[in-house]
Amino acid sequence: MSDPQHQERACSAALVRAFSFLGKRWNGMILGTLLDGPAGFAELRRAVGKIHDSVLSERLAELSAAGLVERTVDPGPPVTVSYQLTEKGQALLPALRELSAWAEANLPE
Known part of the structure; x- marks a missing residue:
């Protein structure tokens, strides 16, 4: 029987996936730009x-x-x-806005 006070801690697998993807350089900034x-x-760019x-x-x-971003081509002319x-x-908007507000209040420039 394991001691509940000494159980190993583990970060949520979903949180690991989220930060692995959203924390990848530029991804969060691109999503934030599309807000x-x-x-x-x-x-x-x-x-x-x-x-x-x-990149x-x-x-x-x-x-x-x-499935987070959609690419749309307008045949034009000119093609855009x-x-x-x-x-x-x-669906990420609330989380991105909260992260932005938190960073504004808590992280030095």
């Missing part, structure tokens, strides 16, 4: 900062594969591509 609505590739086009493209593909949060991505 205010759809954005094109160049707009995302400018908003996120010093991200290479290939942004890779992250957008990952976010899309996870935009990215927006899916319903699943929008």
